[in-house]
Every structure is written in C-alpha cells, then in structure tokens.
Amino acid sequence: MTTLADFVKAYDVRGLVPEQLDVHVVHALGAAFTEVVALADGAPAVVVGHDMRPSSPELVEAFAAGVTARGVDALHIGLVSTDGLYYASGALGLPGAMFTASHNPPQYNGIKFCRSGARPVGRETGLASVRDLAQQLLDTGTTGFEGVAPGRVERRDVLAEYAAFLRGLVDLRGSRPLRVTVDAGNGMAGLTVPAVLGTEGGLAELPLRIDPLYFELDGTFPNHEANPLDPANLVDLQERVRSHGADLGIAFDGDADRCFVVDEAGDPVSPSAITAMIARREVAREVAAGREAGEVAIVHNAITSAAVPEIIEESGARPVRTRVGHSYVKAVMSEHDAAFGGEHSAHYYFRDFWFADTGMLAAMHVLAALGESDAPLSTVMAPYERYVASGEINSTVEDADAVTARVRAAHEDRDDVVLDELDGLTVTRGGEPMWWFNLRASNTEPLLRLNVEAADTHTMTQVRDDVLMMIRETR
Numbered sequence: 001m002t003t004l005a006d007f008v009k010a011y012d013v014r015g016l017v018p019e020q021l022d023v024h025v026v027h028a029l030g031a032a033f034t035e036v037v038a039l040a041d042g043a044p045a046v047v048v049g050h051d052m053r054p055s056s057p058e059l060v061e062a063f064a065a066g067v068t069a070r071g072v073d074a075l076h077i078g079l080v081s082t083d084g085l086y087y088a089s090g091a092l093g094l095p096g097a098m099f100t101a102s103h104n105p106p107q108y109n110g111i112k113f114c115r116s117g118a119r120p121v122g123r124e125t126g127l128a129s130v131r132d133l134a135q136q137l138l139d140t141g142t143t144g145f146e147g148v149a150p151g152r153v154e155r156r157d158v159l160a161e162y163a164a165f166l167r168g169l170v171d172l173r174g175s176r177p178l179r180v181t182v183d184a185g186n187g188m189a190g191l192t193v194p195a196v197l198g199t200e201g202g203l204a205e206l207p208l209r210i211d212p213l214y215f216e217l218d219g220t221f222p223n224h225e226a227n228p229l230d231p232a233n234l235v236d237l238q239e240r241v242r243s244h245g246a247d248l249g250i251a252f253d254g255d256a257d258r259c260f261v262v263d264e265a266g267d268p269v270s271p272s273a274i275t276a277m278i279a280r281r282e283v284a285r286e287v288a289a290g291r292e293a294g295e296v297a298i299v300h301n302a303i304t305s306a307a308v309p310e311i312i313e314e315s316g317a318r319p320v321r322t323r324v325g326h327s328y329v330k331a332v333m334s335e336h337d338a339a340f341g342g343e344h345s346a347h348y349y350f351r352d353f354w355f356a357d358t359g360m361l362a363a364m365h366v367l368a369a370l371g372e373s374d375a376p377l378s379t380v381m382a383p384y385e386r387y388v389a390s391g392e393i394n395s396t397v398e399d400a401d402a403v404t405a406r407v408r409a410a411h412e413d414r415d416d417v418v419l420d421e422l423d424g425l426t427v428t429r430g431g432e433p434m435w436w437f438n439l440r441a442s443n444t445e446p447l448l449r450l451n452v453e454a455a456d457t458h459t460m461t462q463v464r465d466d467v468l469m470m471i472r473e474t475r
Helices: 023-038 056-069 082-092 127-140 159-169 189-196 231-244 271-288 307-314 326-336 359-371 377-384 400-411 457-472
Strands: 013-016 045-050 073-079 096-099 108-115 153-155 178-183 208-213 248-252 259-262 297-301 318-322 340-342 348-350 393-396 418-420 425-429 435-441 447-454
Touching: 023 045, 023 056, 023 108, 023 127, 045 056, 045 082, 056 073, 056 096, 056 108, 073 082, 082 096, 082 108, 082 159, 082 359, 159 189, 159 359, 178 231, 178 359, 189 208, 189 359, 208 231, 231 248, 231 259, 248 359, 259 359, 271 297, 271 307, 271 340, 271 348, 271 359, 271 377, 297 307, 297 326, 307 318, 318 326, 326 340, 326 348, 348 359, 359 377, 393 457, 400 425, 400 435, 400 447, 400 457, 435 457, 447 457
Parallel strands: 045 073, 045 096, 073 153, 178 208, 178 248, 297 318, 297 340
Antiparallel strands: 013 108, 096 108, 248 259, 340 348, 393 447, 418 425, 425 435, 435 447
16 A cells, blocks of 8 residues: 655655656645635645656656546646756746656656745645645545546646746846856756757857756666756866866756756856845845845855855845745745745745746856856855855764754854754854855755855864764764
8 A cells, every 4th residue: 555655745746766756656745735725715726747657657647637637627747857847837827737846766756746926835835735645645546526527627838938938037138148067957948048048159139058968868868967066067067167178067956947057167156156146136136226235135054065155145135044845935935025045955045936946047057157257157156155164064964963963062162162953953153254054854864964164164073073073972
C-alpha cells in the first residue's frame, strides 16, 4: 500500500517512479489538489507543466485526468521550466502543478504546487490536506467524485509570453557585448535560455553571444547531475569559461528555477553575493520609481551571508530575515510587500514575478550589472563578498534535538554571543572577529546541517571545527 507521507515533503512531492509515484498516485493527487486548492479558491482550471524527465508526460496526463474528474479544466502547457509554470499561474490567475524532481537523479519525479498568482503551497498552507485526501482516495480505491461532469484538457504554449515578460523586467539592450557560457545540464534551461537570451547568434536586440553547454533536453542527465550546488557539477562550465574566454558562466538546475554563476576566471560567485547585488539594484529601481528607500523591504533567509543585511541597510532599505524554504520566503515577502528575496541555495524571488522564484530573472540581473560596467565580473562582485563561509556541512546524528541542545548549552551562558531559534539554532558573535553559525535539522533525513561564516578563514575554520566536534562527539 502506498503511504504518501513517505514522499510528500514539506514543500513539494518528490519520489521514486514507479515505486512511489505512478499514474494511480498522481491521479489521486490531481483530484485532491483540485478539491483542496482549485475549488476552494474558485479557480476554473489548473495549469499543469512538466520537465524533460522520461516519466513526466505520462504522469502529467494522469494528474490532468484527476483534475478533470473533479469537474475542473486542466490547462496543459507542456515542457516548461518551473518559473515558466509560475509565470502561467501568475499571468492567468490559476493554480498550478509543475512536474519535476529538480536536480534529483532520473529515477525520481515530483510535483511543485502553487495557488493562483503563483502563491506557495506547503505543508502548512494546503499540502498536508492534499496529501490526506489523496491518501483517502487511494485507500478507498475510488475517485470519490462520482456524478461530477468532467472538465476538459486544453493545451497552450506560454514560452514566448514568458520570455517577453522577463525581457520587459530587465532591459539588456544597452549592455556592452558579452560572451556568456550557459550550462543547462540537459535540463529545462536548454529550452528557456534560447527563448529569453538567444543561442550562439543571440537575439537580434540583445548584445549577448550565448555559448551553450548541454542544451539537449535529456532527463537521464548523461553529462552530469543538474545540481550546480555540488561543485563537481560546475567543473565543465568552469573549464569552458576559461578555454573560450567567456565573460561569465551561468549554470541552471534541472527545472531552471535556480541559477549559479562563475566569473571570468571560472571562480564561483556565492548566491549570497548575488542576493546582495540584486537587492541593491532593486532598491535603486524602487527609489527611481519614487519610493523612499526606507519603505523598501528585502527578504533574506537565516543562512545568507551577514553581508546581505549589511548591504541592504547601506542601501537605505529594510532587511527582513526569515526561515529557509520557498513557502516561508514567499509568505514573508507578500506580508512585507518586499521587492526582492534571496536564499543561500540560489533561489531568488521577485515581487514583479508574483513573489515567486526565477533563476532566469536572477541571471538577467547579473548580465545587466556586468553589462553596465567595463570591469570583469570578479571586480563587479567583489564588494559583495565580505566574509568567509564554510558551505553547508551535513552530519548524521541519531537525535538531532539532543545534539542541538548540547551545542546550545555550550554557548548560552557566553556574554559575547546572541542566540536565536528562528530556523534551527543560530549563534552570532558580533564583535571582533565576527562569526556566526547556524545548525538546522533536516526535515527528511537524520541529519544536522551546519553553516558557518566569519570575518576571516582562520576564525571560520576554528568555529567550524569546534562546533563539528560538539555535533559528532559520542556519548
């Protein structure tokens, strides 16, 4: 018997095909999502799209059948990036379901849900109810909606509209000529980059020459995993940038909702630096439109560099710190009407994109910032790289709460640090030398995730090693 709680996560659905996700499970999820979200919101249709994974087309058809079984239309937009699905949801005012497992290996697939206007659906905002109703439908072996006149499946291509919308948000026509290497990782950026930015010859109106790497859509990922967060998956991009003399390199994950950047030397640019840079651009744009800088809110999560809130405040705007995860970031952005939000994982959110995350729009901001300067990207980004970070370090533990309590006890009586528990445990020393660390438990695995940042490498290494010793000591 299928147990949906095993693979319906905090923010989305992610499971093995067909062991966990098959047409029967997906049909039930489609019917349940329609009942819990679409009908409750008064939506006449659900937008459905999918990535390039071999299992996606069949699963999408089953999901659409579940939607129409509940009497609601399914708008099938075909192959699309996740931010393309968000565009359709926002522009059309419809809830949506994107079939993708992002950067996971090819034997996985999944679903990212949103309400109309690309509003998030997470465990606390409807996903748990969708899971429970779908489980009930599976357990009883019926659709539960007999006598309902079925809806229709309609098909529509939104790629050109999506591309035109993004180009209207960031104008790259005045950029200096740039050579840009893009690693699509055989993912959906292989479809969206040519539409938005062009290919080798570029678009006539844009001074960009795109050097494509792994643009062929292939959900078996024959070249490398579509997970640029792993440095091993950036090696090909880095080599190509150096050998072809590119001005920068951009890598996308499988569903192209995240982008990662390397400079002209092939060195990675941290997502926190990208967050700070875009934040400064968005504050300047808001001020140019007539708003007071102090009225502008920018959201960042608890793991981004300390440089991010510093730079936001230096821009005169107001930083708002929130928990890690897109459903939290989007909700806080909406609450504060924030212009922009960024995460350490290279998710970037824009008010002008319905508070949703889009890797393509973030990449366009990087291109615009570089194109407005005569300097190389390493120089352009240097002011945003202020501290030394450890990166995320995972430790397998039997009792995450007990280990976290042990680390907390070691710091709570110190006069020179501040503790907070917005998202896991964060300990911050604001004096000289500055350092902070965050310890968070995984939602799905017996892991503790440690992130450390400090004013210099020696301090970061010392704090990192001290905390890891506390985490990994056995008692």
